[in-house]
Amino acid sequence: MTNEPSLPDAVEPLKDEPNSGDPSEDGPITGLDRLIGLASRAIAWLVFIATAISVYEVFMRYALNSPTSWVHETTVFLISVIFALGGPIALARNKHIRVRILYDLAGPRMRWVLDIVNGVLTLVFTFGMTYAAWLMFFTASHNPLGEWQLERSGTSWNPPFPAITKGVILLAVAIMLVQALMHLFHTLTHWPRQTPAQQGGR
DSSP states (O other): OOOOOOGGGOOOOOOOOSSSOOOOSSSSHHHHHHHHHHHHHHHHHHHHHHHHHHHHHHHHHHSSSSOOHHHHHHHHHHHHHHHHHHHHHHHHHTTOOOOOOHHHHHHHHHHHHHHHHHHHHHHHHHHHHHHHHHHHHHHHOOOOOOOOOOOOOOSSSSSSSSHHHHHHHHHHHHHHHHHHHHHHHHHHHHHHOOOOHHHTTH
């Protein structure tokens, strides 16, 4: 009797358990990260919805010669939402791309310092993005007189998807701003722990 092979890393289910506290490790760091991880499972269904209505459009257009006026815009909107919310999801899983050449050469304390620098830069970046997204959303949701009026696509269907998309972008970067603040606080309050091998080498 042989043991069954384990799933490859690429399809391994998402684990909601926090990592060991090292910001360089994959996995959620805070409770907000774990909450976002749970929400991401629902957000993933938007891909299947976009696929399903695209198949419906192909059938209606080529089989029944009756194309729709809403599928294309809805599909673009759903994919835009997925891309926007991918930012906080990747940050929650600690999966953003890193250049680790110097980081891997550093010791625990220097890594801690680098994590703080990275956290501060991330905080500044997300703050700037949130401010820019707010200006963009305000312009898309108000007319020149300052009255509430959602920007629309201008097509025959004319949904308010442009304004809603910019609202989702604002929500996504605002969440990332909170995440960056919480991650920086976590780093500042968790002094690097030495491994037994490092302790024995002193």
